[in-house]
Amino acid sequence: MARMTAAEAAVHVLRKEGIDVAFGVPGAAINPFYAALRKIGGIDHVLARHVEGASHMAEGYTRTRAGNIGVCIGTSGPAGTDMITGLYSASADSIPILCITGQAPRAKLHKEDFQAVDIQAIAGPVTKWAVTVLEPAQVPRAFQQAFQLMRSSRPGPVLIDLPIDVQMSEIEFDPDTYEPLPAYKPSASRAQVEKAMAMLDEAERPLLVAGGGIINADASALLVEFAELTGVPVIPTLMGWGSIADDHPLMAGMVGLQTSHRYGNATLLESDFVMGIGNRWANRHTGNLETYTKGRKFVHVDIEPTQIGRIFGPDYGIVSDAKAALELFVEVARERKAAGTLKNRSAWAESCQERKRTLLRKTHFDDVPVKPQRVYEEMNKVFGKNTRYVSTIGLSQIAGAQFLHVYQPRHWINCGQAGPLGWTIPAALGVCKADPSAEVVALSGDYDFQFMVEELAAGAQFNLPYIHVLVNNSYLGLIRQAQRGFEMDYCVQLSFENINCPEINEYGVDHVSVVEGLGCKALRVTRPEEIAPALEEAKRLKAEHRVPVVVEVILERVTNIAMGTDLDGINEFEALAENREDAPTSIAALT
Numbered sequence: 001m002a003r004m005t006a007a008e009a010a011v012h013v014l015r016k017e018g019i020d021v022a023f024g025v026p027g028a029a030i031n032p033f034y035a036a037l038r039k040i041g042g043i044d045h046v047l048a049r050h051v052e053g054a055s056h057m058a059e060g061y062t063r064t065r066a067g068n069i070g071v072c073i074g075t076s077g078p079a080g081t082d083m084i085t086g087l088y089s090a091s092a093d094s095i096p097i098l099c100i101t102g103q104a105p106r107a108k109l110h111k112e113d114f115q116a117v118d119i120q121a122i123a124g125p126v127t128k129w130a131v132t133v134l135e136p137a138q139v140p141r142a143f144q145q146a147f148q149l150m151r152s153s154r155p156g157p158v159l160i161d162l163p164i165d166v167q168m169s170e171i172e173f174d175p176d177t178y179e180p181l182p183a184y185k186p187s188a189s190r191a192q193v194e195k196a197m198a199m200l201d202e203a204e205r206p207l208l209v210a211g212g213g214i215i216n217a218d219a220s221a222l223l224v225e226f227a228e229l230t231g232v233p234v235i236p237t238l239m240g241w242g243s244i245a246d247d248h249p250l251m252a253g254m255v256g257l258q259t260s261h262r263y264g265n266a267t268l269l270e271s272d273f274v275m276g277i278g279n280r281w282a283n284r285h286t287g288n289l290e291t292y293t294k295g296r297k298f299v300h301v302d303i304e305p306t307q308i309g310r311i312f313g314p315d316y317g318i319v320s321d322a323k324a325a326l327e328l329f330v331e332v333a334r335e336r337k338a339a340g341t342l343k344n345r346s347a348w349a350e351s352c353q354e355r356k357r358t359l360l361r362k363t364h365f366d367d368v369p370v371k372p373q374r375v376y377e378e379m380n381k382v383f384g385k386n387t388r389y390v391s392t393i394g395l396s397q398i399a400g401a402q403f404l405h406v407y408q409p410r411h412w413i414n415c416g417q418a419g420p421l422g423w424t425i426p427a428a429l430g431v432c433k434a435d436p437s438a439e440v441v442a443l444s445g446d447y448d449f450q451f452m453v454e455e456l457a458a459g460a461q462f463n464l465p466y467i468h469v470l471v472n473n474s475y476l477g478l479i480r481q482a483q484r485g486f487e488m489d490y491c492v493q494l495s496f497e498n499i500n501c502p503e504i505n506e507y508g509v510d511h512v513s514v515v516e517g518l519g520c521k522a523l524r525v526t527r528p529e530e531i532a533p534a535l536e537e538a539k540r541l542k543a544e545h546r547v548p549v550v551v552e553v554i555l556e557r558v559t560n561i562a563m564g565t566d567l568d569g570i571n572e573f574e575a576l577a578e579n580r581e582d583a584p585t586s587i588a589a590l591t
Contacts, residue, residue, distance in 0.1 A: 002174055006139035007036040007167040010100075010160075012175035013143040015042050019071055019098075021433055023048055023057040027075025029102030029115065032167035034073075046433060046462050048072075049454040051079045053426040055086020056452075058097040060390065060430025062090075063413045066218035068434055069150060075102045077115025080161065081122060085420050088126040090157040092417035093239060094216055096150035099123070103163040106134055123159040132161040136169035144181055151183035154304040155216055186303060188320035193328040196275065196299045196316060197336070203273030203297070205348050206232050207252065212239030212416065213278020213303055213322040220409040222326035223277070224248065229333040231345030233352045235264055237279050238401060239416045245407040247591045252352040256285045257570070258563040259401035263355035265567045268292075270351070275299040278322035281311035282417065288566045301325045357588040360577035361562060363403055364584055369556040370528050372396070372471055373574065376403035378531040379441070379469065380585035382539075387411065388438045390428040390466075393419035395477035396445040399561045404443075405587055422451025425468070428548075429455060432464040440466035446494060446509070447476050453514060459548040460519030466548055467538045473555040474507045481560050495557075507554060515550045522550040 004012075010033065014022075023046045026034045037043055048054035051074040058070025074083055080101040090097045103109070104116035109132075123130035128149050133142045139162065146158040200206055214223050220243040227234050227244065233252035234244045238259045244251045253264025268274075274296055279285075281300075286292040289312055298314040300307075301322065308317035318325060336342045363377040376399060385407040391397040392415045406412040413431055415423045428442040449470050458464070476492040483489060494508050501510035504524075515522035521541045523534045531553060538549040560573035577583040 003170055003172055005032065005036060005167065006136040006169050006171050007033045007162070008040060009140040009171060009173040009175070010143050010162070011036045011040045011043065012173070013140050013178060014071065015040070016175060016178045017069075017147045017180055018067070019043060019069065021046070021061060022071040022073055023054040023061070023430065024073030025051050025054060025075070025079065027079060027102060029076035029104065029164050030073060030100070030162075031102075032164060033100065033102065033162065046429070046458060048426065049457055050452060051082040052085050052422070053452050053455040053458070055083040055097065055099060056089070056423050056426035057430035057433070059086060059090050059095055059415070060413060060427035061434045062095050062097055064388070064410055064431045064434035069147070070097045070430060071100065072097060073100045075115070076104055077117050080119035080159070081117065084123060084126060085418070087123055087157045087159060089415050089418040089420055089423065091126045091128070093212060093415065094155045095157065096155040097157045098146055098150065099157060099159040101159065101161045102167070103132060103161045105165040106163045109163070119159065119161050126157070127159050128156040130159040130161070132163065133166055134163070136166050137171045139166065139171070140173050140178070148181040148183060153184060153186065185321040185324060186319050187324035188301065188318050188328050190328060192318045193325065193332050196301075196318060197329070197332050199297060199299060199316060200230070200232070200273065200275060201343060205271045206273040206275065206345075207268065207271045208232050208234045209274055209276040209279050210234050210236045210240040210243040211277060211279025212237065214240055214243045214326075215409050217278065217321055217323035219323035219326050220244070222323060222330055226326055226329050226333055229330065229337055230342060231349055233267065233349055235268060237282065237285055238414060240279065241401070241412040242406040242409045246405040246587050247407065249353060250349060253356060254401065255567065257287045257565060257567070258284055258398045260570075261402065262359040262361060262570070265570060266355050266359055267352045269568060271296055273297050275301070277301045277325065278303070280307055286311070287564070291566050291568055360583045360586050360588065361402060361572070362575045362577045362582040363586070364582050366528055367556065368527055370526070370531070370553055372399050372555050372559050372561070373403060374528045375469065375471055375531060375553050376400060377585045378528070378535065380405060380590075382532050382535040383439065383441055386439055388413060388431055388435065388440045389443060390414070390424055390431055390440060391443040392423035392427070392448060393421065393478070394445040394448055395481065395559070395561050396443055396448070396471045398478070398563065400443045402562065405590070421448045424448055425452050426455045428466050428468065429459050429464045432459070432466050442466060442468040444468065444470055445477055446470065446472040446474060446511070449511065450509060454518065456515060456518040456520045456548050463546040464548065465542045465546045467535070467542060468548055468550045470511060470550055470552040471555050472507060472511065472552055473557050473559070475557060477559070480558070504554070511550065511552050520548045520550065521545060522552065524552045524554065526554045
């Protein structure tokens with residue numbers, strides 16, 4: 001048996017589990033682990049500028065490819081607490097990341113030692129497992145169990161906390177014979193699928209709701225095959241966007257209070273049956289439950305048993321991994337198609353497409369300052385079907401989901417349930433690290449952008465190039481819009497007269513100077529006809545310099561983006577499209 005430090009054994013386990021990239025910030029209490037990383041090699045490291053940034057980089061890395069697990073590393077005390085937001089975000093969206101923290105020596109954990117905090121207790125509610133390993137010989141098995149837990153059932157994050165003396169202690173460990181533990185995933189039975197199919201057969205206007213569990217399970221191709229076999233249109237959730245291409249004839253649009261299409265909401269309200277697969281019936285998807293559920297039956301398929309019935313009781317529930325369930329649904333659908341017993345759904349699918357062609361929002365505005373809808377119109381012109389979009393929250397993200405187009409799974413990488421400001425930049429860097437050849441385009445409002453702007457320096461240092469579209473209205477736009485209900489506009493304005501940059505007319509922060517000071521490239525546009533040329537120039541600069549390139553678009557200060565509290569009561573604040581010239585890059589105009 002080989003003798004090594006517990007930290008070295010942990011690094012060997014990481015390598016055996018397929019880890020070759022980590023994001024982090026070293027510190028005194030985690031230095032033995034970094035020494036092991038250096039000694040053993042094989043794990044590339046990106047030095048974040050903020051430990052929360054490292055956790056979001058790990059998230060972006062995981063979300064980019066099936067099977068990826070992002071790893072983030074920090075020292076004791078505030079490093080762990082800084083990563084709690086990343087752990088919460090990952091937990092909420094069922095994203096496996098591994099957070100490794102240093103800790104004070106075991107003998108001093110109860111003595112209020114410098115930067116000693118009970119991170120196990122703090123992280124427990126937002127992880128699948130959080131543990132402070134107190135015995136050196138347990139370290140490799142703790143890491144082994146962590147990977148099994150992250151991959152099993154509903155995926156999610158784990159935190160392993162390592163006291164410095166535990167890291168440095170020598171143990172016996174044989175990395176050559178190490179094997180990962182098998183992951184457990186529940187599977188639907190044939191009888192369950194047959195019953196769900198019988199309920200589908202009874203419906204006249206059925207829909208499939210495709211959630212993020214389909215993306216996590218790498219089951220998008222099976223979803224599309226099942227939809228095509230049965231002729232049933234698909235409504236992706238925000239986390240499931242890309243599981244079926246936007247231009248597919250059975251893609252019926254997104255549904256919800258904010259990140260939705262007019263035609264998607266209208267189609268859901270016309271349906272009489274909904275089968276949700278890998279989704280959680282999030283409140284911003286459903287809105288008022290009485291409206292959402294009235295007049296239709298529901299089947300819910302989800303990997304997590306306690307998700308079935310959590311929001312409302314379905315007519316039938318199946319606990320299953322999305323891929324395992326869809327494999328059986330496809331098998332049964334093939335058999336029924338061969339037997340000629342599947343219903344012809346073409347009339348229903350065509351009515352969904354008619355709504356998709358006609359119920360559009362206008363994007364072609366020539367106003368100066370720029371209206372945000374025009375930004376997404378120009379983005380659709382410049383960026384192709386292979387673009388990976390990254391965004392988190394705010395009016396920019398909501399409008400982006402209403403107007404942009406996604407054609408492949410994992411090409412809309414979005415923090416869903418948690419929605420922390422600042423997520424976009426580090427997540428985009430994680431995506432770049434996971435897929436260096438990708439065309440990565442991030443989307444932020446000015447406040448999200450300012451939260452973790454320092455991470456652009458990591459992008460410059462490690463040559464992680466992407467394009468960041470920054471829509472700047474110098475407002476907390478979404479909160480300002482929400483304050484309309486309180487008849488106020490209070491503490492949400494970011495505007496001020498910048499004494500160093502008077503040309504931006506009280507829009508406050510000079511983002512171009514900040515970005516360039518961090519080693520990246522930046523462009524600013526103020527007119528709609530300048531947007532597409534700037535995006536093309538950003539592509540050139542990105543390729544030439546291999547750094548992030550920011551394109552800032554100065555928007556009108558106040559725009560209210562379509563949203564509401566009920567699917568049949570969405571407020572359309574702006575003009576609707578009356579013809580294709582009003583929405584020249586809508587999916588209807590492009591297909």
